[in-house]
Amino acid sequence: MNPTDGLPMPQRIGAIITIALGITMAVLDGTIANVALPSIATDLNTSAGASIWIVNGYQLVITMTLLSLSSLGEIIGYRRVYKVGLILFSGMSLCCALSDSLLTLTVARILQGFGAAALMSVNTALLRLIYPKSKLGRGMGINALVVAISAAAGPTVAALILSLASWPWLFAINVPLGIVAFTLAVKYLPANDTKGNRRFDGVSGVLNALTFGLFFIALTSFAQGENLTFVAIECIATLLIGTVFVRRQLSNPFPLLPIDLLRIPIFSLSICTSICSFCAQMLAMVSIPFYFQRTLGLSETETGFLLTPWPLATMITAPIAGRLIEKVHAGILGAIGLAVFSIGLFSLALLPTAPSYFEVAIRMAICGAGFGLFQSPNNHTIVSSAPRNRSGGASGMLGTARLVGQTSGTALVALMFNLFTTNGTHICLVTGGVLAVIAAIISGLRYKA
Known part of the structure; x- marks a missing residue:
């Protein structure tokens, strides 16, 4: 079998299910613990901050x-x-469920994060091997759908599990799912041509970890209003280490940070589009629950219900967008989706004082529909614009762009809430709408790139 032609059926179906299970667990566990933090802190006799x-x-x-x-x-x-990611993620999920102290749970979660990173780092590269080139857009549509729904459904899934069992089951449920995913991976996942004569650049790995780690620590510190002297030191350290990291990548024929791919105009534009859009998404998804519960006085159940139209609309439009890629230029399709997304965000910012469920739900659905219409074409462009032997780097950049956008968006929510104590959600939504407009303009530039 020639891997460049994709996998034959039914092996392709088994491989898709494997990818979907792994990425669902990894993305879902990024938010699923949030709902249970108060009860976890109480059970482990620790503070909320810790x-x-x-x-x-x-x-x-x-x-x-x-x-x-x-x-x-x-x-x-x-x-x-x-x-290896599946084994580590599943094993550490069991350790999380059995933890009896904050230290053991935190260590298990950190190691679980390594497993999740392994799953996220290569999932889209595997999709390029699973699907024929002519149908890659459909695969990206399914993947975008899984990621979007997993990210948005975390609180709802957590609430459902906690209504039936205690918090350790939030992690224990990953164990049987991980076993199923690993069994399918052994049977269905394709192999790729490897570079046996190429060695991993450990120094770049350390510099990469320090650069991104310090960047997000500095961003979070600033958003939380910590001492500006310490924030400045963190920023300077980030710039110094980041400069060394980038300079090392420029002289490396196989850079860890794929600067060679960033020289491809359509690739770099797509990465910028992704960062802006995910930042806008998190500005909305993190701030809106506070508005629902603190301003409108809604319950957690009502909040979960009103958040549902967003992933439902994405569920509908992401696969459609995956098929439209075969007929419509990804830059134009992405720009249209982001324009719709911005309309949804601005309309949420303009909600009446006492909105009805329908008025909220229709605006959430507009956001989800626009985001789903954008994400599939953007992911497709990022992966397909890179040479096949650089699929791993493209996959890593896709995941990194999403994480940079999401983490920046979350930090911006904290900053807005600290600066605007009475209307923080409104400011977050307007900011998100502006970012979505900027992303739409960048996406449109890809038409001639």
Whole structure:
């Protein structure tokens, strides 16, 4: 079988299910613990502030290691990295469920983050091997759908599990799912041509981790209003280490940070579009629940219900966009989706004082529909514009762009809430709308790139 032609049926179906299971677990676990943090802190006899590291440690490790694991996938094989990621993620999920202290739970979550990073780093590179080139857009549509729904459904899934069981089951449920995914991976995932004579650049891996880690620590510190002297020191350290990191990549024929891919105009434009759009998404998704519960006085159940139209609309439009890529230029399709997304965000910012469920739901659906219409074409462009032997780097950059946007958006929410105590959500939504407009303009520029 020639991997450039994709997998034959039904092997393709098995491989798609494997990818979907892995990425669902990895993305879902980024938000699923948020709902249970108060009860976890109580059970483990720790403070609310200290318990935040259960979430932050997981996200930070993914961001710090994603590009390194993408590079490793090109050297030893995407399938191997994915299978190791499944084993580590599932094993550490069991350790999380059995944890009896904040220290053991935090360490298990950090190691679980390494597993999640392995899954995220190569999933789109594997899609390029699974699908024939003519149908890659459909695969990207399904992948975008899975990621969007997993990210948005975290609180709802957590609430459902917690209504039936205690918090350790939030992690224990990953174990049987991981076993199923690993069994399917062994049977269905394709192999890729590896570079046995190429060695992993460990120094670049360390510099990459320090650069991204310090950047997000500085961003979070500033958003939380911490001492500006310390924030300035963190920023300077980020710039110094980041400069050394980038200079090392410029002289490397196989850079960890794929600067060679960023020289491709349509690739770099797509990365910028992704960062802006995911930042806008998080500005909305993190701030809106506060508006629903603190301003409108809605319950957690009502909040979950009103958030649902967003992923539902994405569920409908993402696969449609995946098919439209075959007929409509991705830059134009993405620009249209982002324009619709911005309309949804601005309309949420202009909600009446006492909105009805329908008035909220229709605006959330507009946001989800626009985001779904944009994400599939953008992911397709990022992966397909890179040479096939650089699919790992493209996959890593796609995931890194998403994480940079999401983490920046979350930090901006904290900053807006600290600066605008009475109308923080309104400012977040307007800012998100502006970012979506900027992303739409950048996406449109890809038409001639």
